[in-house]
Amino acid sequence: MARIAYQKLEDHSPLFWGLLALHGAIVLAGLGAAYVMEHRGHIVTGMDNQIVWGMPHVFAVFLIVAASGALNVASVSSVFNRPEYKPYARLSGLLAIALLVGGLAVLVLDLGRPDRLIVAMTTYNFKSIFAWNIYLYIGFLAVVAAYLFAMMDRRASRSSLLGKTVGGLAFVWRLILTTGTGSIFGWLVARETYDAAIMAPLFIAASLLYGSAFTVLVLATLGRLMRHDLMTDEIAGKLRGLLAIFALAVLYFTAVHHLTNLYASGHQGVERFLLLEGGIYTAVFWVGQILVGSVLPLAALAARRFGRSRAAITIASALFLIGGLAQMYVIIIGGQAYPLNLFPGMEVTSSFQDGQVARYNTSLPEILLGLSGLSIAMLVAGIALKLLPFLPRPARDQGAIPTAAA
Amino acid sequence: MSCGSKSGASCGSGGACGCATGRGDVIDDARRAFLRGATATAVTTLAAGVTLYSFGAEPAAARGPDEKVTSKVRWGLLIDASKCGDGCSACVTACQTENGWRDTGHPETDAQWIRKLTVNNPKNGATFSLPMMCQHCADPPCVDVCPTGASFKRADGIVLVDKHTCIGCRYCMMACPYKARSFIHEPLEDQKPHAPRGKGTVESCTMCVHRVDEGRIPACVEACNDTAGGAMLFGDLNDPLSEIAKRVAAFRTTRIRADLGCNPGVYYRNI
Ligand code: SF4
Ligand code: SF4
Numbered sequence: 001m002a003r004i005a006y007q008k009l010e011d012h013s014p015l016f017w018g019l020l021a022l023h024g025a026i027v028l029a030g031l032g033a034a035y036v037m038e039h040r041g042h043i044v045t046g047m048d049n050q051i052v053w054g055m056p057h058v059f060a061v062f063l064i065v066a067a068s069g070a071l072n073v074a075s076v077s078s079v080f081n082r083p084e085y086k087p088y089a090r091l092s093g094l095l096a097i098a099l100l101v102g103g104l105a106v107l108v109l110d111l112g113r114p115d116r117l118i119v120a121m122t123t124y125n126f127k128s129i130f131a132w133n134i135y136l137y138i139g140f141l142a143v144v145a146a147y148l149f150a151m152m153d154r155r156a157s158r159s160s161l162l163g164k165t166v167g168g169l170a171f172v173w174r175l176i177l178t179t180g181t182g183s184i185f186g187w188l189v190a191r192e193t194y195d196a197a198i199m200a201p202l203f204i205a206a207s208l209l210y211g212s213a214f215t216v217l218v219l220a221t222l223g224r225l226m227r228h229d230l231m232t233d234e235i236a237g238k239l240r241g242l243l244a245i246f247a248l249a250v251l252y253f254t255a256v257h258h259l260t261n262l263y264a265s266g267h268q269g270v271e272r273f274l275l276l277e278g279g280i281y282t283a284v285f286w287v288g289q290i291l292v293g294s295v296l297p298l299a300a301l302a303a304r305r306f307g308r309s310r311a312a313i314t315i316a317s318a319l320f321l322i323g324g325l326a327q328m329y330v331i332i333i334g335g336q337a338y339p340l341n342l343f344p345g346m347e348v349t350s351s352f353q354d355g356q357v358a359r360y361n362t363s364l365p366e367i368l369l370g371l372s373g374l375s376i377a378m379l380v381a382g383i384a385l386k387l388l389p390f391l392p393r394p395a396r397d398q399g400a401i402p403t404a405a406a
Numbered sequence: 407m408s409c410g411s412k413s414g415a416s417c418g419s420g421g422a423c424g425c426a427t428g429r430g431d432v433i434d435d436a437r438r439a440f441l442r443g444a445t446a447t448a449v450t451t452l453a454a455g456v457t458l459y460s461f462g463a464e465p466a467a468a469r470g471p472d473e474k475v476t477s478k479v480r481w482g483l484l485i486d487a488s489k490c491g492d493g494c495s496a497c498v499t500a501c502q503t504e505n506g507w508r509d510t511g512h513p514e515t516d517a518q519w520i521r522k523l524t525v526n527n528p529k530n531g532a533t534f535s536l537p538m539m540c541q542h543c544a545d546p547p548c549v550d551v552c553p554t555g556a557s558f559k560r561a562d563g564i565v566l567v568d569k570h571t572c573i574g575c576r577y578c579m580m581a582c583p584y585k586a587r588s589f590i591h592e593p594l595e596d597q598k599p600h601a602p603r604g605k606g607t608v609e610s611c612t613m614c615v616h617r618v619d620e621g622r623i624p625a626c627v628e629a630c631n632d633t634a635g636g637a638m639l640f641g642d643l644n645d646p647l648s649e650i651a652k653r654v655a656a657f658r659t660t661r662i663r664a665d666l667g668c669n670p671g672v673y674y675r676n677i
Contacts, residue, residue: 041605043591048514052576052589111608112574112589120573125555131575134553189547189666190583313524340585342538342662347526350584351509352518359514 004087006389007033009382011225019221020382023375030372033365034109044367049193050358051336056110058328059370062183062210063103063377064137065203066324067175069211070095071144072242073366074151077176078167087392088215091405094381094390095214096174099142102377104137106369129183143170152388178207185331192270193335196260202253209246210324212239213301213317218381220314228394231310244301246322250327251294257309270338273357274330274339281334284326421562451528467619477561480544480671481613482643484659485536488676489637490630492535495522497638499630501539504614506598507588515602515642517588519611520626525677534677537626537638538614540611541670548578557608558600563643563671564613572607579608583666586600638639643671 017309025297036044047054070325073092077085081395108114117349147166150156157163182203185194212276216239223230231239258275261267299317337358342348348355472485498520507517520539527533542565549557549565556572559565567578567587569620579587587610590603597603600616614624622628627638640648650673653659659673 038606041592042589043512043515048591049516049518049583049588051518052579080558112608113572116571116573119554119571123551123554123556123571125552127550128553128555130551130553130575130579184577188551188581190581190663291496336580338582342523342584343525345527347528348523349526349609350521350523351513352521352583353513354521354523354538 004033005104006087006090007264007391007393008384008389009222009225009391013225016225017383021308022381023378023382026375027370029368029377030106030109030370030375033088033372034114036365037110037369041283044363045362046361047366048358048360050339051290051333051360053332053336054108054334054360055362055366055370056373058325058332059373060103060106060110061181061332062325062328063099063106063373065097065178065207065403066210066321067099067103067207068140068178068181069207069209069246070214071170071174072208072252073215074147074167075171079171084232084238088219088235090148090151090187091385091392092388093099093144093151093219094146094220095377096144096211097148098377098380098384099152099211100137100140101215101380102373102375106351106373106377109121111191112133117361129180131178133180136173138182140173140177143173143206172223174207175204178204185335190340191335192261192267192332192341193274193338196257198253198257198260202257205246205249205253206324206327209243209250212242212246213320213324214327215239216243216313216317219322220310220317222391223383226391226394229310230392230394236310236313240301240307240316243313243316243320244298247294247298254327256288266341266344269341270335273338274334278334278337278357281330281337283331287335288326289323289330292319293326294320297323303318408639409579416545429598438447469619471596478644479561479642480563480644481618481674482542482563482641482650482671483624484639484641484653484673484675486535486637486639486675487534488590489635490535490537491635492524492533492674494535494634496629497537497626498632500625501611504598504617504625505601505612506596506603507587507609510592515589517609519588519609535675536677538584538586538662539626539672540582540613541668541672542611542613544671545667547581547583547668551577551581553577560615564615565601565610566615567608567610569604569607569609574606574608576608583663583668584670657660 045054071092073085074089074096076082077089108117111117111120113119120402123132126132131300143166147163147170150163150166179200182200185191186197186199188194219230258271261271267294274285276282278285287311296320300316300319303312307311309330337360339348339353339355339357342354417427466480500668501520505519507519510516512566520537522534522535523538526532542559542563544563546557546558546559546565552558554571554573556568556570557565557578558568576589579585579589586610589608590605591606594603595629601612603609614622614626617624623640627640628637630638639650639653641648643651643654646655655673659675660677661670661673664670666677
């Protein structure tokens with residue numbers, strides 16, 4: 001197999017610095033928001049005692065889920081032995097780390113006591129899936145870092161066995177990680193929306209979709225920065241196919257989730273709420289997740305001539321990500337807005353909004369904190385790309401510099 | 407410190423913050439010794455006035471300073487909805503006074519350790535009213551999910567939050583089927599030394615653990631008895647001779663959402 005040449009991002013165009021400055025500014029704004037939340041309390045957010053997880057969690061879970069999916073390209077290349085993906089394996093590993101760091105940062109900054117991070121890292125309750133996730137996340141960072149080392153270190157990369165082993169480990173790890181993230185919700189027996197085993201495969205499908213969409217968007221952006229198309233026609237075609245399959249899988253599991261809930265006695269109320277009567281949540285589901293986030297991009301990819309263009313997969317990827325945020329919003333916030341059912345079949349009122357659909361008004365600090373997770377991920381990736389050779393040389397240059405390690 | 411203070415004074419008298427003994431497995435020896443000392447002081451001062459507190463036929467013995475919390479006891483409540491007046495909130499007011507939380511006019515973000523529910527059967531219009539608080543589940547989902555172990559169940563069945571290790575992730579609030587927990591959204595003042603609270607942490611009904619450890623009954627039960635309908639009974643569910651155990655055995659009682667399998671320690675009658 002021909003060796004693949006890699007390069008650092010050596011671009012100093014205004015676009016690069018502009019993007020860096022934009023993400024830097026958003027990160028600063030997010031840190032400021034976290035400071036205000038810490039100082040004045042969560043009263044400055046739209047979260048309350050009914051909607052206890054809000055916009056920061058929408059972004060954090062979205063990024064964490066996307067992180068494991070971003071590793072997909074690397075997994076396909078090493079575990080499933082598909083050489084056409086190989087040039088993008090490094091970038092894929094880097095994106096996985098960057099997205100996870102961004103998501104975790106939001107999760108930590110949203111804590112009521114972020115200053116107790118050390119407590120969270122040292123005191124474990126091993127029954128808690130949340131505590132297991134802390135291990136899974138840290139382990140994921142370590143395994144992917146090792147995988148990158150195995151691919152990038154001159155000596156280590158000579159051993160294809162090493163790369164395969166670490167790559168295989170990373171693959172298994174990320175499946176467990178996504179299952180773990182989905183289980184955070186799946187184990188909440190009291191919440192009718194989440195009380196379903198289907199959450200785990202739904203999250204795995206979603207992770208593949210978001211991760212691939214991020215990969216496409218980053219490749220497209222980098223292509224613009226470097227004024228070279230980084231995607232070969234072959235890989236663009238493959239990614240197009242993967243995006244379509246993953247999007248259909250997400251649609252399928254979403255449908256199964258809702259249908260099984262409709263079938264499960266006692267869960268019809270929450271389904272009617274989410275699908276028909278839930279106001280903003282119904283709108284975000286049908287318009288955000290289904291129309292904008294699934295149908296339109298699938299149609300774009302399926303279009304006869306346009307569907308094969310770079311523009312089509314780029315636009316579709318952006319729409320899939322918007323749909324992903326919408327999906328997380330419906331699952332996380334819509335699932336909490338529906339009241340807990342203390343007395344099935346009865347009407348309940350109280351001073352604590354029992355029996356009422358909770359209102360949730362997202363506040364600016366929350367949105368800034370959530371967005372900053374995305375920007376942290378992009379900054380981490382951008383800086384790493386400048387420091388180390390993660391990117392394949394443009395296709396037409398391949399072979400010209402045979403010295404770089406494969 | 408969310409506990410309000412690191413000094414033994416705020417932690418020693420009870421365990422509402424989760425510092426008291428009874429947890430055994432988690433607290434290291436040095437800390438336990440320190441806490442035991444603090445508890446001893448608190449109890450000595452109280453010992454003259456409080457050793458026994460009786461309610462109905464049932465005396466509740468004070469736990470000695472060196473006595474461990476034991477699983478021989480399971481504290482619980484029996485609430486008779488037929489004696490609970492719609493519109494009466496004596497228990498809520500008593501809890502606020504006892505534990506220092508209050509209504510600031512923002513019901514969405516204010517803490518509510520105990521609240522009154524009005525339940526209406528839409529089919530026949532029948533209504534009843536009852537107090538709702540932490541149900542002190544024997545299999546508490548809040549404890550299962552808590553990543554740091556800050557949510558814990560004492561051997562005697564009382565479920566508490568350790569304010570020193572709660573990181574404010576609110577996973578327990580997601581998991582609790584009874585909406586029993588509140589997150590502190592704003593800075594607090596005027597805390598009660600026996601019920602330390604802190605911005606950014608989660609809290610819920612402590613079953614007045616500081617009173618129970620002194621052999622007294624929870625403030626809500628006392629208030630309901632003294633000034634309202636006498637709808638609440640507190641006692642040891644494990645003691646077949648206790649009034650609560652006898653009544654639970656004799657009458658048809660209900661535990662709310664028993665189908666979820668959390669095994670609550672709060673029983674209701676006439677609902
Ligand atoms: S009622 Fe809620 S907070 Fe109380 S023990 Fe049960 S699950 Fe935990
Ligand atoms: S908010 Fe505190 S008590 Fe609740 S799960 Fe998180 S750490 Fe545990």
